[in-house]
Amino acid sequence: MNLPLHFRRTLATLGLTVFAWHAGAQTGDYPNQPIKFIVPFPAGGSTDLVARALATEWATSLNQSVVVENKAGAGSLIGTEFVHKAPADGYTVLMAGLTNVFLPYVHKSLRFHPMNDFALVGLVADLPNVLAVNANTPYRKLDDLVQAEKARPRQLSFASAGIATPSHLVCEMVNHRAGTKLNHVPYKGNAPAVADVMGGHVPVMCNNLGGTLPYMSSGQIRILAQTGKTRSAAAPDVPTFAELGLAGLDAGLWMGVVAPKGTPREVVDKLNRTLTQTLGSATLKEKLAKLGATILPSSITAFEDRIRQDQKAWDPVLSTLELKSN
Numbered sequence: 201m202n203l204p205l206h207f208r209r210t211l212a213t214l215g216l217t218v219f220a221w222h223a224g225a226q227t228g229d230y231p232n233q234p235i236k237f238i239v240p241f242p243a244g245g246s247t248d249l250v251a252r253a254l255a256t257e258w259a260t261s262l263n264q265s266v267v268v269e270n271k272a273g274a275g276s277l278i279g280t281e282f283v284h285k286a287p288a289d290g291y292t293v294l295m296a297g298l299t300n301v302f303l304p305y306v307h308k309s310l311r312f313h314p315m316n317d318f319a320l321v322g323l324v325a326d327l328p329n330v331l332a333v334n335a336n337t338p339y340r341k342l343d344d345l346v347q348a349e350k351a352r353p354r355q356l357s358f359a360s361a362g363i364a365t366p367s368h369l370v371c372e373m374v375n376h377r378a379g380t381k382l383n384h385v386p387y388k389g390n391a392p393a394v395a396d397v398m399g400g401h402v403p404v405m406c407n408n409l410g411g412t413l414p415y416m417s418s419g420q421i422r423i424l425a426q427t428g429k430t431r432s433a434a435a436p437d438v439p440t441f442a443e444l445g446l447a448g449l450d451a452g453l454w455m456g457v458v459a460p461k462g463t464p465r466e467v468v469d470k471l472n473r474t475l476t477q478t479l480g481s482a483t484l485k486e487k488l489a490k491l492g493a494t495i496l497p498s499s500i501t502a503f504e505d506r507i508r509q510d511q512k513a514w515d516p517v518l519s520t521l522e523l524k525s526n
Contacts, residue, residue: 230467234265236292237457240279240299241361242272242389246411246491250325250455251295253487254478261474272389275362277303280314288460290467293321296458301510302364305518315507318458319468322475322498323506325488327408327453329370329427330438331358335420337403342424342444345404349380357383358404359393364523366453367393369514370427371406372521377446397421408453409435410491427452434492454496456503472500 239251248270255266271279276299286292296315303314331342339345349356360368363386375382385402387393390411397405398420405412409432415421416435423438427449431440441449457475459468476498478484488495496502 228466230290230470231262231264233291234267235262235290236286237266237268238279238283238292238294239268239270240272240276240294241270242391243270244391245361245389246327246408246453246493247295247297247455248391249410249491250327250488250493253484253491254324257481257484258474258478261478275299275303275306275365275386277307277314281312283458283460284312284314284317286460288319288462288464290459290463290471293457293459293471294318295324295455297455298366298453298510299364301507301514302366302369302518302523305521306364306523315511317461319461319463320500320503321457321459321468321471322500323454323456323496323503324475324479324498325455325493325495327410327455327491327493328432328435329366329406329449329453330409330412330423330435331371331374331404331406331425331441332397332412332416332421332423333404334397334400334402335422336400337422339403339424340422342439342441342446345424346378346380349382354381354383356404357385357402358406359385359387359397359402360406361390361393362386362388364518367406367408369517369521370449371404373449373517374406374441374446376517377441377448394421408492410493413492425449432492434489454506456496456506468500472498 237251237255239248241247252268255268259266271282280294280300283292283294300314333339358371371382390407393405396402398415409426412421412423413434416423425441425444426432426438428440429450479495479498
C-alpha cells in the first residue's frame with residue numbers, strides 16, 4: 201500500500217513516541233526485580249566478602265534485592281564472560297577488579313575486552329596485597345623466606361587465586377625484585393588457596409589483606425609484607441614491601457561494579473547514585489574496614505582513570521611473562 205508522504209511521516213513520529221515511552225517505562229521504574237550481582241571468584245574470598253557486605257546495604261538504597269552469585273573459574277573470566285553476555289538491562293552486574301586488566305594477557309584470543317567492553321558503574325574499595333606463610337614455617341620475616349629460597353632454589357612454592365590474578369603477579373614481582381624462584385601453584389580463587397596454606401600443603405601465598413587477615417588473627421597464617429605506600433590500619437604491624445627494600449609493589453587490589461555494555465544511561469546513572477549513597481553508609485564502612493578495605497571514589501571518571509593507570513603500569517610487567525590459563 202502506497203501511503204501519502206505526510207501520513208508516513210505521522211506514523212513514523214508516532215512509532216518513535218511509542219518506542220520512547222516503552223523505553224522510559226522499562227527504565228523509569230528500575231529496578232522492579234532482584235539484581236544479580238556476579239562475583240567471579242568462589243564464596244569466602246575477599247571479593248565475595250566485599251560484594252556481600254555491599255549487596256546488603258545497596259539493596260536498601262535501591263529498594264530491591266541484590267543477590268550475590270558466585271561464578272568462579274579461569275581467573276575470573278567465567279563470571280566476567282557471563283555478565284558480558286547478559287541482557288543489558290541493569291539486572292545483572294559484575295564485581296570486576298584488577299584481574300580484569302590482566303585477563304587479556306592470559307586469554308589472547310578473547311572476542312571481548314574484559315574491562316573496556318563494559319559499562320562502568322563505579323569503584324568500590326581497594327585492598328592491599330600481602331605475602332604470607334603458614335604459621336608453622338620458620339619464616340618470621342620476608343628476608344628469612346628469601347634466604348631460604350636462595351639456599352635451595354625452586355624448592356618452595358606459593359599459592360595464588362589463579363594465573364594472572366593480582367595474588368599471582370604480586371608473588372612474581374617478589375621473585376623479580378628479590379631474585380627468588382618460588383614456584384607458582386594456581387588455585388580457583390583465594391579461599392581454596394588459603395585453605396591449602398593453612399593445611400600445610402603449600403608454605404607460601406600471595407593474597408589480598410582482607411582474605412588473609414582473619415587467619416593471621418587466629419594465628420594460622422603469618423603475614424610477612426604488604427603492598428602500598430603506607431601500612432594498612434587493619435594490619436599496622438605488617439611492614440610494606442618498600443620498607444623491606446622491594447620497590448614497585450605499591451599496587452593494591454581494587455574492586456568496582458560494571459554492567460553489560462549497552463545498559464541504558466539512566467540505569468547506569470541510578471546504579472552509580474545508589475552505589476555512592478551506599479558507600480557513605482557507616483555500617484558498610486565498618487564492615488569493609490574489618491576486611492582491611494579502603495573505600496574508593498565511586499565516580500565513573502575516577503573508575504576510568506584507575507583503569508588507564510593500571511593498564512599503563514602493568515603492561516611492561518605482563519608483557520614479559522608467559523601467562524596461560526589454568
